[in-house]
Amino acid sequence: xxxxxxxxxxxxxxxxxxxxxxxxxxxxxxxxxxxxxxxxxxxxxxxxxxxxxxxxxxxxxxxxxxxxxxxxxxxxxxxxxxxxxxxxxxxxxxxxxxxxxxxxxxxxxxxxxxxxxxxxxxxxxxxxxxxxxxxxxxxxxxxxxxxxxxxxxxxxxxxxxxxxxxxxxxxxxxxxxxxxxxxxxxxxxxxxxxxxxxxxxxxxxxxxxxxxxxxxxxxxxxxxxxxxxxxxxxxxxxxxxxxxxxxxxxxxxxxxxxxxxxxxx
Amino acid sequence: xxxxxxxxxxxxxxxxxxxxxxxxxxxxxxxxxxxxxxxxxxxxxxxxxxxxxxxxxxxxxxxxxxxxxxxxxxxxxxxxxxxxxxxxxxxxxxxxxxxxxxxxxxxxxxxxxxxxxxxxxxxxxxxxxxxxxxxxxxxxxxxxxxxxxxxxxxxxxxxxxxxxxxxxxxxxxxxxxxxxxxxxxxxxxxxxxxxxxxxxxxxxxxxxxxxxx
Amino acid sequence: xxxxxxxxxxxxxxxxxxxxxxxxxxxxxxxxxxxxxxxxxxxxxxxxxxxxxxxxxxxxxxxxxxxxxxxxxxxxxxxxxxxxxxxxxxxxxxxxxxxxxxxxxxxxxxxxxxxxxxxxxxxxxxxxxxxxxxxxxxxxxxxxxxxxxxxxxxxxxxxxxxxxxxxxxxxxxxxxxxxxxxxxxxxxxxxxxxxxx
Numbered sequence: 001x002x003x004x005x006x007x008x009x010x011x012x013x014x015x016x017x018x019x020x021x022x023x024x025x026x027x028x029x030x031x032x033x034x035x036x037x038x039x040x041x042x043x044x045x046x047x048x049x050x051x052x053x054x055x056x057x058x059x060x061x062x063x064x065x066x067x068x069x070x071x072x073x074x075x076x077x078x079x080x081x082x083x084x085x086x087x088x089x090x091x092x093x094x095x096x097x098x099x100x101x102x103x104x105x106x107x108x109x110x111x112x113x114x115x116x117x118x119x120x121x122x123x124x125x126x127x128x129x130x131x132x133x134x135x136x137x138x139x140x141x142x143x144x145x146x147x148x149x150x151x152x153x154x155x156x157x158x159x160x161x162x163x164x165x166x167x168x169x170x171x172x173x174x175x176x177x178x179x180x181x182x183x184x185x186x187x188x189x190x191x192x193x194x195x196x197x198x199x200x201x202x203x204x205x206x207x208x209x210x211x212x213x214x215x216x217x218x219x220x221x222x223x224x225x226x227x228x229x230x231x232x233x234x235x236x237x238x239x240x241x242x243x244x245x246x247x248x249x250x251x252x253x254x255x256x257x258x259x260x261x262x263x264x265x
Numbered sequence: 266x267x268x269x270x271x272x273x274x275x276x277x278x279x280x281x282x283x284x285x286x287x288x289x290x291x292x293x294x295x296x297x298x299x300x301x302x303x304x305x306x307x308x309x310x311x312x313x314x315x316x317x318x319x320x321x322x323x324x325x326x327x328x329x330x331x332x333x334x335x336x337x338x339x340x341x342x343x344x345x346x347x348x349x350x351x352x353x354x355x356x357x358x359x360x361x362x363x364x365x366x367x368x369x370x371x372x373x374x375x376x377x378x379x380x381x382x383x384x385x386x387x388x389x390x391x392x393x394x395x396x397x398x399x400x401x402x403x404x405x406x407x408x409x410x411x412x413x414x415x416x417x418x419x420x421x422x423x424x425x426x427x428x429x430x431x432x433x434x435x436x437x438x439x440x441x442x443x444x445x446x447x448x449x450x451x452x453x454x455x456x457x458x459x460x461x462x463x464x465x466x467x468x469x470x471x472x473x474x475x476x477x478x
Numbered sequence: 479x480x481x482x483x484x485x486x487x488x489x490x491x492x493x494x495x496x497x498x499x500x501x502x503x504x505x506x507x508x509x510x511x512x513x514x515x516x517x518x519x520x521x522x523x524x525x526x527x528x529x530x531x532x533x534x535x536x537x538x539x540x541x542x543x544x545x546x547x548x549x550x551x552x553x554x555x556x557x558x559x560x561x562x563x564x565x566x567x568x569x570x571x572x573x574x575x576x577x578x579x580x581x582x583x584x585x586x587x588x589x590x591x592x593x594x595x596x597x598x599x600x601x602x603x604x605x606x607x608x609x610x611x612x613x614x615x616x617x618x619x620x621x622x623x624x625x626x627x628x629x630x631x632x633x634x635x636x637x638x639x640x641x642x643x644x645x646x647x648x649x650x651x652x653x654x655x656x657x658x659x660x661x662x663x664x665x666x667x668x669x670x671x672x673x674x675x
Contacts (some may be wrong), residue, residue, distance in 0.1 A: 017671075020667055062666070091514060095361070138300070163348075184582045196661070200647070219657065235665040270576075274574065304549060307526075314511075333510060337510040340516070349526065357520065367489060370665060375665040377662055380656055393642075448611040448643060452622075461579060462580050462642060465576035
């Protein structure tokens with residue numbers, strides 16, 4: 001007997017809706033990549049600058065927004081200044097600005113003093129490399145069109161190498177580009193947050209120490225939230241994730257049972 | 266044209282490996298230039314988007330409303346955004362947050378349904394390789410959800426060396442990702458990088474000329 | 479609130495694709511293509527063309543004129559007879575880009591990766607792990623490099639080992655893919671659908 005695909009869709013929908021609607025939560029235990037990420041960020045001191053690049057489309061915000069929110073909270077709580085920008089993706093600007101503004105209001109941080117949102121700049125790889133030569137030949141204004149020359153950032157940061165750390169939140173290969181052009185070439189320490197799909201790729205850079213830490217997928221965000229002691233969308237989604245994963249495993253099992261019983265006949 | 270590519274390429278390779286002031290300032294200049302030049306490359310992208318829509322209207326390959334929708338929504342966002350800006354609360358910001366972001370997320374979320382139905386239809390333990398693949402996948406699938414943590418907590422026994430979980434999916438998943446996965450991905454990274462480097466060299470020395478066509 | 483209802487209605491249009499392709503889905507999809515391209519274009523005009531080309535000109539910075547003229551040659555692609563002129567800026571970007579790529583790529587993804595495999599390890603577990611990592615990398619490379627020549631028993635055995643390790647890695651990737659996809663669904667249900675109940 002074959003299961004109709006519409007039934008599969010319906011059961012999957014229900015298995016996600018019920019845990020979310022009931023607000024069920026499960027405990028997650030942080031794994032090594034997230035612990036490393038946490039302690040790398042914890043190593044930053046008050047007044048240090050951390051550069052955060054958003055290199056994802058809104059389509060993968062499910063996994064990455066919770067990371068950005070948690071990361072901003074972590075950095076702000078340690079009084080680290082944030083330079084947020086999206087030089088490798090032109091479709092995340094307004095969303096990124098909203099996320100950092102919301103996080104800043106929770107911690108009473110001021111725009112263009114405690115944090116800067118610089119938005120998009122064309123040029124991709126040339127822009128990344130140019131940041132290592134002269135930051136202001138790449139960015140001259142913030143996303144909201146404030147002149148950078150008039151802001152405290154201008155005094156503290158000359159090139160990207162003046163940032164103590166670069167954290168890339170991405171849904172594609174951008175972390176490798178940033179490792180190539182910013183970490184290798186200009187020596188800025190890097191950590192990354194990425195979708196689960198890409199996490200497998202980045203383990204090799206984590207293993208070699210080129211990445212100081214990594215958040216992988218919604219689970220990574222949930223682990224990070226656990227370490228920070230905050231409740232965010234990552235932890236909230238883990239119950240639904242559990243049920244849906246079990247469903248997928250059951251479907252694989254059902255498919256195999258059907259296949260082998262069909263072959264025996 | 267090939268001369269531009271050749272000289273530009275060789276100078277930039279030299280810049281990375283040698284520390285010559287002249288090359289460094291040239292490098293800086295080229296970076297500045299590249300940013301400005303690349304802005305104009307968007308002409309090509311927009312041309313192909315609009316050309317496809319107009320072609321569809323001309324040749325009536327689909328209902329006229331569809332290409333018109335794309336053209337109108339595209340122009341509306343660009344024009345309104347240029348006049349009134351993209352700041353918080355404006356038209357573009359509202360369209361972006363209430364429409365663009367949730368729609369993109371919704372289209373991608375369809376993939377969840379497809380992967381569920383694909384796991385039912387496609388993943389068969391037919392031979393040794395597929396059994397290995399399924400086993401690794403299952404370990405990661407369980408190891409990345411709280412159920413894996415709970416199983417580990419339940420089966421923890423105390424040994425001389427400390428607590429030890431008998432069924433520890435999270436740790437097994439971490440091992441798979443950190444050891445065999447890294448080996449394979451590293452080998453792939455070598456392959457890809459060598460590919461990139463040789464393609465770059467082919468472009469520089471004019472062996473690869475596809476872009477000239 | 480009305481806006482939220484429109485959002486919900488459009489999401490239902492998208493989900494209707496699960497049952498059958500239909501005009502509502504097609505319309506929503508085309509609207510999305512227009513809006514996303516429009517937004518991307520707008521940002522490139524605003525933060526690219528205006529900020530990096532027009533503003534400098536206005537403040538009397540003439541250094542952008544030459545690259546600007548080179549860039550303007552892309553406009554020639556719009557006409558068939560002059561399209562070849564657009565190859566000049568392309569040649570400039572490609573040549574210098576390719577040159578800049580080589581050094582840092584080799585260092586990031588080959589030299590640093592190889593030296594990571596030779597770094598110091600201590601304890602029996604780490605030594606075993608490092609050995610497995612090394613064999614998996616080597617055997618999969620062997621599988622690809624010597625795919626043509628599988629004569630000796632050793633060739634077949636070692637390339638076979640490569641396949642097994644690759645299956646483990648692909649399995650892990652598949653597991654992670656499942657996780658990613660499910661997360662996307664969780665988010666859309668959490669942030670849009672459940673807001674109405």
